[in-house]
Amino acid sequence: MDRSEITEILDRPLSQELLARDLTRLAYVAQDGTPRNVPIAFTWSGTEIVMCTAKNAPKLPSLRANPMVALTIDTEVHPPKILLIRGRAELDVVDGIPEEYLQMNGSYEMTAEQRVEWEAEVRSLYDGMVRIVVTPTWAKLIDFETTLPSAVEELVKQRAERQQA
Secondary structure: OOHHHHHHHHOOHHHHHHHOOOEEEEEEEOOOOOEEEEEEEOEEOOOOEEEEEEOOOOHHHHHHHOOEEEEEEEOOOOOOOEEEEEEEEEEEEEEOOOHHHHHHOOOOOOOHHHHHHHHHHHHHHOOEEEEEEEEEEEEEEEOOOOOOOHHHHHHHHHHHHHHHO
């Protein structure tokens, strides 16, 4: 998939709504060869998905060994709206708390006082974090109105061909 196709998909209004959500599901292959899929907070920079994690997170050795990942951002309504993204995770160890981590947790409902307490707790817990940065190399938006999963698209096509015969 070329960059312009990815950009066109990610610039769609529904994609932008999904990219403004709080959580994605990060899928990767663990070092034992088994799949993992973990919910993780994220922020969209306009070109990259940025997730932050503890420096001792179990996923980091796996991502260093095999940085290919898949992300799912979706809704909990019917029909679901789903944004699928694939890419390569780049790991960036940083001192202190990355600004993205503070941003990605900013959409939860907190009073100003709760926010101050939460941020103080975060700063006291972490001496640094790892930014997991994914630049999309593939994307698909599924809304079940104008776009469908590829297998369902194929079934719709086959049904139409049968009906014409």
